[in-house]
Amino acid sequence: MTDDAIGPDNSLLIVDDDGPFIRRLAKAMEARGFAVESAESVNEGINRARARPPQYALVDLRLGDGNGLDVIAAIRQNKADARVIVLTGYGNIATAVNAVKLGAEDYLAKPADADEIYAALVRSPGDKVEPPENPMSADRVRWEHIQRVYEMCERNVSETARRLNMHRRTLQRILAKRAPK
Template identity: 70%
Template structure:
């Protein structure tokens, strides 16, 4: 594997925006990226990220999918409008294929599961567009993918069990039992 450090051309500043509402994770990631030569700005919300984007456009971004005041995809869309060449990576603890596809369509270059290792993030930011990401070492099981899908629909229905059950064509009590269980591995 090639060294992911040569990510910039001569004179280019490595401005990085990290948008994550998990403050300890955000701060650890910011310190790690500063050690790797990035000039880091952080934001805790869609609103704060938008305000920072209006001041200075980053050349790189790491955006959490779920934020307290909205969706990280809104930040990705705003980044594309302001800085089309920004290389953005989406992080999430609630990964699913539909969201990953949407993130890439909006302009993200990769989609990683949290907690992502800084080296994996750097590799994603440095990867050439024609290079494919290596397959995951421990992909989600089919049960986990199903559980993630149910959780996503449940969240999209504002945590309304009856509406979620209707949309999933599932009995409400069956859905309640699934929601009461822990996530499969």
Template identity: 75%
Template sequence: MAPESEAVEILGEDRSLLLVDDDGPFVRRLGRAMESRGFEVTLAESIAEGRAAIRSKPPQYAVIDLRLEDGNGLELIEALRKVREDTRIVMLTGYGNIATAVNAVKLGAIDYLSKPADADDVFAALTCKPGEKVEPPENPMSADRVRWEHIQRVYEMCDRNVSETARRLNMHRRTLQRILAKRAPR
């Protein structure tokens, strides 16, 4: 089967995908990966850009980050549901917790993935049939890696300010400096 016909078979005729994430390199990398899987990708890096994309052409599929610089990704789920009920939405976040996952699903998301999610995980979540469960990851992140990812995310949110990051994480500044100096755990 040709790649084009495979994509139509799996994704359907409407292969439009909206990716919304304020991490520019991540969203562009994910966009390229999803295009290679047959999607017609539109990128947005803010709530405002996401709303504009939804108004111009409501997508069949959407992957939305929870926390964006100009607001909350849950707003986009609501906006998207108002104009297109059948959109398959996956919520991404670096801050996985049960309350936001439940809220995202109540608003209409079909799945909730923690960052860093790879393109295969996102594709599987977008294309799973209703009631079908996505396979658990082959190599899930270790607890040390999850902790390291969280520290890095807070560090970036604090504009790489070690003192502010240490304060928000409730840890000693020197301890944080040692953690930041090390390589990421596997």
């Protein structure tokens, strides 16, 4: 079963190093009509892109063994008309520009839900993106960033505080509180 918005080639490659996230997203995308393959590393993503080039791809930028931009390049080499969406928790303008130059159609910041991802995958090239109805508050964005850095530092409070240029005790107080809305 395929959705009319997807088209006859419904192959989707998801490349992310977060296993539980991939499994949840794969189920959600299969329910929407995609034939999903997944990869948890740059090397695995490149190999899958070469073996069976997907029509659609969702690629995380920062993976354990390298940069997701290498996977995008491999997809573009093997299927020039593939629709590639970049998904990352480390969004900044420079990486967004670089991803688009390499052929990404869109750039989504984590956390993105299955509906947002599906909409980005099937959006026509000229369609404009609607602004979010409930954007995250500045406090929530700050909290999300702190959580990402904390996880990246393997939950080491001292290293996280150093990277965020904040006092360790201040960071501990922030981590002890609930997430803002």
